Every structure is written in C-alpha cells, then in structure tokens.
Amino acid sequence: MLQRFYGMLPRWVKCIGAADVWQAVTACLLATAGSEMFSPFGPAAVAGAWLLGPFPFAALAGALFGALIAGHDRAFAAAALYAGTGLLLQLWHERLNKAEKLALLGGCELVLLPFFSGGSPQNLLMGTAALSLGMAAALLIGMGSSALRSLFKGKGLSRRSRRALFLFLLLLTAALPAVRLTVKDTSPFGKDTVFFLGAAFSAFLALCAVETRGQEGVAAAVLFGAAAMLQGADIARTGMLALAALGAALAAAWGRWAKTGVFLSISLAASVLFRLPWAAFLEMLLGTFGFLLFEGRCRKYLLLLSGKREQGEAERLLALTRARLRGAADVIRALSDVFSPIADELTAFTHRQLSGVSGVMERLAAEAPLAGPERYSVCIGSAACPKAGNAENGDSMAQRRIGSAQLLILSDGMGTGVCAKRESGAAVDLFGDLLSVGFAPEEAEECVNRLLMVKGEREMYATLDALLIDLADGRARFIKYGAPPAYILRGGKVHTVYAEALPIGILEEASPSVQEVQLKRGDAVVMMTDGLFDALGAALFASLLEQVGENVNAEDAAHALLSLGKRVSGTDDMSVFVAKIA
Numbered sequence: 001m002l003q004r005f006y007g008m009l010p011r012w013v014k015c016i017g018a019a020d021v022w023q024a025v026t027a028c029l030l031a032t033a034g035s036e037m038f039s040p041f042g043p044a045a046v047a048g049a050w051l052l053g054p055f056p057f058a059a060l061a062g063a064l065f066g067a068l069i070a071g072h073d074r075a076f077a078a079a080a081l082y083a084g085t086g087l088l089l090q091l092w093h094e095r096l097n098k099a100e101k102l103a104l105l106g107g108c109e110l111v112l113l114p115f116f117s118g119g120s121p122q123n124l125l126m127g128t129a130a131l132s133l134g135m136a137a138a139l140l141i142g143m144g145s146s147a148l149r150s151l152f153k154g155k156g157l158s159r160r161s162r163r164a165l166f167l168f169l170l171l172l173t174a175a176l177p178a179v180r181l182t183v184k185d186t187s188p189f190g191k192d193t194v195f196f197l198g199a200a201f202s203a204f205l206a207l208c209a210v211e212t213r214g215q216e217g218v219a220a221a222v223l224f225g226a227a228a229m230l231q232g233a234d235i236a237r238t239g240m241l242a243l244a245a246l247g248a249a250l251a252a253a254w255g256r257w258a259k260t261g262v263f264l265s266i267s268l269a270a271s272v273l274f275r276l277p278w279a280a281f282l283e284m285l286l287g288t289f290g291f292l293l294f295e296g297r298c299r300k301y302l303l304l305l306s307g308k309r310e311q312g313e314a315e316r317l318l319a320l321t322r323a324r325l326r327g328a329a330d331v332i333r334a335l336s337d338v339f340s341p342i343a344d345e346l347t348a349f350t351h352r353q354l355s356g357v358s359g360v361m362e363r364l365a366a367e368a369p370l371a372g373p374e375r376y377s378v379c380i381g382s383a384a385c386p387k388a389g390n391a392e393n394g395d396s397m398a399q400r401r402i403g404s405a406q407l408l409i410l411s412d413g414m415g416t417g418v419c420a421k422r423e424s425g426a427a428v429d430l431f432g433d434l435l436s437v438g439f440a441p442e443e444a445e446e447c448v449n450r451l452l453m454v455k456g457e458r459e460m461y462a463t464l465d466a467l468l469i470d471l472a473d474g475r476a477r478f479i480k481y482g483a484p485p486a487y488i489l490r491g492g493k494v495h496t497v498y499a500e501a502l503p504i505g506i507l508e509e510a511s512p513s514v515q516e517v518q519l520k521r522g523d524a525v526v527m528m529t530d531g532l533f534d535a536l537g538a539a540l541f542a543s544l545l546e547q548v549g550e551n552v553n554a555e556d557a558a559h560a561l562l563s564l565g566k567r568v569s570g571t572d573d574m575s576v577f578v579a580k581i582a
Helices: 002-008 018-032 041-050 057-070 073-093 098-117 121-152 159-175 197-229 235-250 256-273 278-306 308-336 345-365 417-436 441-455 530-548 554-568
Strands: 178-181 193-196 378-385 395-402 405-412 464-470 475-481 486-490 493-497 513-518 524-528 574-581
Touching (some): 018 057, 018 121, 041 057, 041 073, 041 098, 041 121, 073 098, 121 159, 193 278, 197 256, 235 256, 378 395, 378 554, 395 417, 395 574, 405 524, 417 441, 441 475, 464 524, 486 530, 530 554
Antiparallel strands (some): 178 193, 475 513
C-alpha cells in the first residue's frame, strides 16, 4: 500500500531525500527561536547547511516558513537576501568557499542592520549581537550536521566533532517551541499549562548521555535542561531532569528497564515535591518513551559516541592477533623439532634458535602482566674517541629501554677503523634488536656469535660488553664476551666485576661470562673498552675514584675519564659508559 502511494507522488516530491527533510525541519525550528529583534538562527541554518555542499533550497524553505509563522521579519529578510545574493554570486563566481559563505552571511546581516535595528542604541547593540551570534551559529550548525551525518553512516567521531554535535543539539533544544495545552488540570497544581518540546527533547538526550557517558552524562543533562529554559521552561524542570538523570546513571548497571524506571520514578516524585504542572511529568514521560522506542536503532550510534565500539573493535583485533601469534609459535616449535638438539652443532643451533623464536612469539601473545613500579632510576653518561690519527672509531655503543629495564651495550671491533666499526656495530645492533623483541639474553648471545661468524671476514671478531639493569628491583646482569672488567663504585670503594670469556665470532661454542649483582642507590657502574683500560693501567682505581666519585653528573664523569686516558695514551680506540643509580 505504501509503495502504491509512493508511486502516485509527483516526481519532484520523490526527489526530496531524508537530508532535505532534515534541513528543512531544522531550519524551520531554528527560525522560530528568539524574538522579533533577536532571531539570528534562521539565516544561520541556511548558511550552515550551505557549508556542507550545494545550495540548500530545503533549508531556505524551512527558514523562510519558520520566520514567517513566528513573525520574525528581520530573520525572513536576512534569509531571503542571503539566498538571493548567494545564488547571484554563485552564477558569477561559479563556486564559493566556506569563508566566503560565512562572510556573505555577515554582509547581509550588516546591510539589514540599519533597517531593523536602527531605532535606538539598544536595538543596534542587539542587532550587532545577532550578527555575531548568527555567524558563529552557522559554523556550529555546519559542523554539528556534518558530525551527525558521519554518525548515521557508522563512522567514529573525533573529539572536536563530538563537541560540535553536543553544541548543535543544545542549540536545537533551545529552538524547540512551547505548546500551550488547554486541557484542564484536575490536580491542585494549576489549570492550563504549557508543554515544552525542548524539555521533552532534553529528557531524551539526557538518557542518551547517561547511556553514553554514565554519571558524566548528568552534567550534559543539566545543560540540555538549561537550553530548554531559553524557551521559558522553569528552573525546577532542570532540577528534576538532573535528579532523574543521576538516578538513571546509578541504576544503569541493572538494565534499561531499571534505568528508565528510576528516571520516571524520580521525575514523578520531583514533580509532586516541586508542585510542578502535570505537563512537566508528561515531558519526561515522552522523552523516556522516545528513548525506549529508538534505543535499539540508536545503540550503535551511542556506542560510536562513547568510544566503546572502537574499544571493542580494538580488543577483538588484539585477541585475533594474539591467537595468530600463538598459532605461528606452535608451527615454529613443530618446525624446530625437525632439527634434532643432539645432532651436529649446526642442526642443534637451528633447533635452539627456532625454539627461541617460538618462545618470543608466545610471550608476545600472552597477556602482559602489569609492570611493577620502577623504584630505581639511572643517569647515563658516555664518551668515545678514535685512535690518534684515525677518523673512524672502531668501538660501538648503544643504550635502550626494554620494558622496565635499561640496556647498555659496548663493543670493541678487532683492530681500528672502518672494518672494526663494521664488526662492533653489527654485534651491538643485533644483540640490542634481539633483546628488544623478546629474546632471552642467552638466546641472543648465541645468535650474535653464530651470525657474526657467518657474516664476518676471516679472523675478524669483536668483544661484547652488555649491562641489563632492572629498574624495578635494582638487579643488574653483566654479560661479557672478551670485554674488560666492569667496575662498581660504592661507598668510596671500587668493586670489580670480572669476565673470563672469548670474544664473539671466534668459536661456535663460545659462551659469555654472566654475573648478576644487586645494585643500590648511589652506586656508579663503569664499563670501558680495552683502549681506555690499558691507558689508565695501574692508576685505574684511583682514576675511577677521582673522576667518577667526584663528578655528580654521569656525562661529566665519562668525559673526565676519557680525557685522562687520552692524555696518557692514544694508541687505540677508547669508549666508556658511566651509569649512576638513584
């Protein structure tokens, strides 16, 4: 039957879309708002709709009709002048940008200012205020309508768009008219009364705000109630709305029927307590009925506004990614079983590395435990210089944060210059990368040693000196391949962390020296390459106490040690790390 009726409609009626109807109704309501001297929202609705696309004939028709029935001659003239001038300019200029459309609105209002607001200084000030507010409202209507359109298309909104939509709804609430009801009231609270459509719309929006933001929606409910007061609603209605919204927010966990039931119960009690007319409760009842009627259809839009949909989608994608990682880890572990751990050395190495990759993927897929507080902090200083006469330092240094741990890496390539730099740089980068993605230190050590043996030239090797400090508990792990000892300064004494291990890249079965130490606040840790270690020689301990102990800043201490070493000798590359624990 509806299809048959639709087929009987003229062609021009069928061309009218939902967007045109929305623009016309909105512009009509906005044009009725205000008074004869202060009615800026009708022309603003036309300009706001024009900001979104082609010239809005539907919005113009609605604005002219609303201004006509409300008796707002100024708004009617402004909308007509704006539309006529805009069409003429568009024929001449072909297309106007947003700034030009807004400027045109201000120009039209300014031209009409002497005709409708020139009777007295008070009228002139009111007309100027209407001009300014109209331009701001046009921009707000355009942004709010665009946000609403994006919302209906299922798109997420930015924070700016959400604010624009909220302000647009406030403006629309203030524009809804009041209706005088002639039904006699049998209660002792009065006879004829006024029904405020804005108050009913406020009740609907308040429930939506509570559904979207929980208890934060109570503040929005107060603002919507205040917007309805611009049409004449009393402050008691706003107080009733705020109390009902608060009760609905507290009962939201029990379901929508409990929420709306509490909302109506508080509204009824407040209307009796505040001796409000029966229309006040009817407004709340109509807003609640609208919320229940459209809640199912609007739920996805409310989820978009609250951000819960994006959060749920992100959680779904995270769970899917974790499941894929676990599946990939199982496949790689099964692949590692193909390589026997007790066969030849290369096959066993392949088995261990594939097992390590599987373990990394499992750890990435697992729920990350909440990291404990970092009870320690570390101040790091570094300094380096090449051998005298060389432009390239053969040493390499790096520092990284891995979760709650601080990693320091120092490597000395064989010899000096570019070749040494290539070997040490490869060791530092690879070891740091492997630890950063989740490899255990022992897995990373073996991988660096093997890959440097394959990658390096004949008889090329490098030392590797790494320090991993857990800032949660202060435990430090020293990992050394052929590196000089590290030193810990504590209480005016120097403690040595010895290392007995071959450099990496020499033997397949080479293993590092690993020492674990519990650091304390006030400790200073020093790591250096052979060049500085040999230069300081017998004066090493005294130099550490003097240069590191007396320099509070770790960077100053590192440069002081390097300067001392350069004065003594320049026959090798020199590099040093100083880490002070606090």
